[in-house]
Structure formats: structure tokens, C-alpha cells
Amino acid sequence: MTAPRPPALSKPLELPLTKDDLDNINLYLSPLTPEEILQWALDYLPNLYQTTAFGLTGLVAIDMLSKLTSNPPPLIFLDTLYHFPETYELVEEVKRRYGVDVTVYKPEGCESVEEFERMHGERLWETDEPAYDFAVKVEPARRAYAVLHVQSVITGRRASQGGARASLQPLEVDSTGLLKLNPLFAWNFHLVEWYVAEHRVPRNRLLDAGYKSVGDWHSTVKSGAGDAGERAGRWAGREEKTECGLHVDYFKMKGKAGKAG
Template sequence: MKSVPEVPSNASPQDILRLGLEAAEGPVKLACSFSLEDVAIIDLAKAAGLEIGVFALDTGRLNEETYEVADAISQRFGISIDWYFPRHEAVEKLEREKGLFSFRESLDNRHECCHIRKVEPLGRALQGLSGWITGMRREHNVTRIDLKSIELDQLNGGILKLNPLLDWNEEQLLAYVQQQRLPQNRLLKEGYRSIGCAPCTRAVQPGEDARAGRWWWENPEHKECGLHRR
């Protein structure tokens, strides 16, 4: 079991990354969905001379625009992305027995789809790691209010989980991305603010929170895919 370091209240994202990497005492990778947060984290780590790996989960239902960002950051930062895919037997069985859109029929069905396409591949991606990094921010949703900058991931072997941008607001994030001229998903200009699988993501309306366009048919407290169970 890893020991969670104390994080000063005024710690910067780079401070959090540095503290987490030191405490992990082993390999740490960013779980990258190619969001603005994830691209900013890669840039912050590179600027601070911090070595982190990057992995991504290809659910089989991502937008083309997401792959464009993946290609852009690979070229800009000279990094290799470790891709993980769902077990094809599980996807074939799900679609054969329940169809292509079973996830819209019930919360249990949606969790089943997310487990096959995201949670199980994540388990493989985390094997052998001492910690992993996410782009979660507190203001994303009510499900993320109580998170900590560095915490133990009890459900994934007690490794460390680093959330370096947890206390950044959207203004800070956008300002950094623009200042650094970082690659951005083209869907952001169409009103998307949180981008996941294509069938489960849509643009948000003025005044809605960033994740209102994710699984829009569900209640806010249910809007997690299982990657960040607590």
C-alpha cells in the first residue's frame, strides 16, 4: 500500500505531479482521453522535466476528432501512446444479444457497456503501475466534489491516483491551453465541453455544467463510467 503525501493547499499542478511521482516510487502514467485537461497535464509535465507515460482507452466508439488530437499530441510532444482496447469477444456478445444502443435502456445496461469498453481495459492498463494520473476537476460534476489531489486508489491495488488539475476552474484551463497553443478537439467549438464516446456525448446548452452532455438521459449523480469508482 502506497503512502499518500501531504499536499500543501497552495500546491501547483506541477507540485502535485512531482509529489505524486516521488511517492509512487515506480512507473506512473496519464490516463488520456485527449481532453483539454489531459493535454495540459502532458505540457505541464514536459515543462517541469517530469517523466510520465501516457495510455488511452479506445472504446471503439470514439469521435474522429478525438483521434486527431491523439495524433497531434504524439507529434508535438514526441510521445508514444499505449492504446488499450476492449476484449472483442465481450463486445461481440453484448452487441449480438442486446444491440448497439442497449446503454440507453437502463443504468445497469450503461454500466455494462462502460465496464466492457472502459473499466476492464483500464485494469489491464494499470497493471504494473505504481500510480496513474487523471484530468478530473472538482467543478466537472457533483460526483467529483470530494476528490483529493493525491489519493489511494483502493479499487486498483492501492496505487496512487493523481488529480493535478483538481482545483483549476475552466477559465484557468482555457487560459493555459490558449497561452501554450495546445491541440484542441474541434468539437469544443461546437459546444461540446466533455467528450467521451460518440453516442454518449453531445453539446451542452448555455448555463449547463461541463458534463451535462455526457449520458444526458441520466441523473447528474450517475454520470461516471466506472473508471473513477470510490
Template sequence: MPSLATPVPQLDGSQLEHINERLARMSPEQVLEWARATFDGLFQETAFGPSGNVISDMLHAQGASVPVIFVDTLHHFDETLDLARRSQDRYGFKLHTFRPDGCATRADFVAKHGDELWARDDVVYDYAVKVEPARRAYEQLQVRALLTGRRRSQKGDRAQLQVVEVESGTGLVKINPLATWSFQQVWTYLRANEVPYNALLDQGYKSVGDYHSTRPVKDGEDERAGRWAGTNKTECGLHKDYFAMRAAFNARTKEREANVAVASPVA
């Protein structure tokens, strides 16, 4: 396999571009081998979508064990939580589950944030259920590099996805071994290798997120058309600019607190 010994975080833009050109010609399995050889502190982050489970299966076939980070938003489908258990049983990885701050159940979340926060303020919701728990995971686990299941064929913000990205401002490395794969390639691999997958896929769901913002995909629609249908949204915030998301969350929180103070003046 080609040698790419220089750690990615030390690369400038032209060097990273060169590595991506080389990695793009490798198979996903070779990219995974490179990632494991290159990084200490390598984790897989997944919500157990089809691509994520393909990566888990490829790693297992290599005899590798990469710890997994699962952000439990407390609003997943039951089928997703069941798949998380089945996947861990199948592949034996160490599973690190992180939930919204101070919340162990959906009832806890409602008590803290009120009903249907996603409909009232999706920025606050995304930060609370995804961004903050993920960043807490990265800090506590000392994550240096992440394997993700994102693909260009998912379109939206992912259409120009590179195999390797270095997050601006944090240096966090995100490695996308299946960046060039189509959904059909993922599905073919799943079936050929008897990889566990979400039962909702058989009901027309190609991309599964929270229960309140996911629907089956219609014939002719893009793979992720069932996510946040009727909006221009294509990402939950997990793969957006972290600092921008945090600033927006803080601004919205201060605004809400100010409104509460005005509505309830101290006697």
C-alpha cells in the same frame, strides 16, 4: 520544493490527509514534479480531454516523458482519435491503447455484445468498454500510480476530489494535479500555450466522451452536463469502486445467460 518522501501507499488516513493539505497549496507543476520523484511505475491516463492535455503539456515543459494509457472504447468521436494522434506527435509520449476484450473495431464490439449496449445495460457497457480494459492495462503495465485530469469544478462525484487518492482494495494511487482548477483556468492555459485540444470544444462541448452519450453544453450548465444528459449518472465507471463494478457486471452477465437459456431450452 517541499520534500514528501514517504510513498503514498504506505500512508494511513491521517498521513494521506496531511500530504493532501500540503499538495493542495502547490501548483500543478509542483505536484507533477512530486509525483515523478515519488513513484516508479507512474503513468498518465487520459481520453485527451482539456485537462489531460494540459498535464501532458506541463510534463513536456519539464522535459519529462510519462507513458500514457488511452482506453479506446471504440465509440469515441473521430475528433478524439485525431487528437490522440496529434498529442502523441506533439509530446512524444509512449502511448498504450487498450480496447474492449476481444474487439479491435466497433463492428467487433457489436458482434459480441449486440447493438446499443449502452442503452440496454449501461453497467455492462461501462465495464466492457472502460473498466475491464483499464484494469488489464494496469496489470500488464504494472501501473503503481496514475495521473488523471479530474477536477473538483467538474462537480458530481468529483466535487470532493483530493489531489492524491489511494484506491481501496488495490492500493492504486491516483494523482489529480488540476484538482483545484476551474474549466476557465484549463481553457486559459490551453490557449496561452497553444496546447492541442479537441475540435469539438469549439462547438460547445466542454467534456467529450462516447459519441452516443455526449452533447454540447448549454449556457449556464455545468461543464459535464453534456455527459449522459437526462440521467443521474456522472461517471462512466472508470473512477468508481472497481470491485462493485466487477460484481455488478458478473451478476448482469449471469442473469443474461440464464435468460437466454430459458428462452432457448435444449431439446
């Protein structure tokens, strides 16, 4: 039986949220299915978009939303300029399959790898990885959210991915006030794979070529026999790194005051 909806809810959700409001919402959302969480988001979250790198979980959310509404949240794709060709092919396949528009944001002032490297130097991911993550993901995301007036985003994060995501909640608020919905937070990788196969969801062809998780070509390798973890092969040789950079709270890192509401 579904728990009663928190009294704080309205149409749309009023911001900022208090910590108590957020806790009550997560208490309500936690036992729901991903589809129910997404329907709740469609009903309540203001200025809702989906930020996706077209990983499996994001693709599952795209497919679920296509079945819930004829007007799904717009998609934002952060093009780091270093994606595999197969990833760009997948973007086009998703656009054809679901008839959705994808708004693309690239590093500021850059349309190509050559322009990026003239501005930032070669192999920035090796010389200053935090600066690279900020330039190719965080800054473009912040710019997208400002231009599009985004207040809420759907992510593809799951607790079973481990690392910083192990204690993930259905709904989070970062220090900028952005609402982050994680509809598949409780699913493990096997459930995601089952859904993709059952519903014939488009997927990156590299997953059939020995890759477990696909990011930028320079930091993604095929997973070896016995590799543990569903993100094996990402950030090879940097075991301490568990986040791509987009969901690292740089504002808190810089000592700025965060707010849950």
C-alpha cells in the same frame, strides 16, 4: 512558503500507504501548483503513468509534464471504440506535438465496434450502462495496469467538475491500492481554458463546434444555450450520472473490502 514534506515520503513512495500517510501527503500537496504537484509525482510516485481520454485537463497535464521532464510518464488511452473521429485525430496530433508514445487498450477481445456488438449486443450503453462502462473502460484499465505494472496514475479530474468529484483530493487510493494523482484538482474550467490558450495546447476540434465536454459519440451532445456545468452535454437525459465509469469503484460497489493502505 511550501510546507515541509511529510516524513512518510521516500524515493519512491512505499506502498501500501496508511490513512495517516495519505492525509499528510494531501495536506502537503493541497496548496501547491499543478506543476509542483506533478514534479512531486515524478520524484515520488512508483510506476507512474497517465491515463487520458485527451480532455482539456489531461492535455494541460501532458503539456506541463513536457516542460518538467524529457521523460514524462507513458500515456494510456482507453479506446472505447465509440470515440468521435475528432478524438482519434487529436490523439495523433498529441503524439506528433509532444513526441510521446500512447499505449492503447480496447475492450477485451475487440478491435472494432462490430466485434464488440457481436460479443455484448447492440446499444449496450442503453440496455446495461454499468456493464458498458465496465467493458469499455474499467476492464481495459485494470488490464493495462496489470500488464504494465502500473502503481500510480495521473488523472484529469477536477473538483469544479462537480458530482462525485466535488470533494476531490490531490492524491487518492482506490480499493485495489492504485494511487490516483489529480494535479489540477483545484483548478476551475476558466484556468484550464486560459492555460490551453496561453500555451497553444492541442484540443479537440469539437470544442469549437458547440460541445463542452467530449466522450463517446452516442452519449455526447452539443450543450444548449444556458446549460450549466462544464460537462453539459455528457450523458444527455441522465442527470444522475456524473462519472464516466472509469473512476467508479466497482470493487466497493460489489462489497469487497477497500483499503487506503
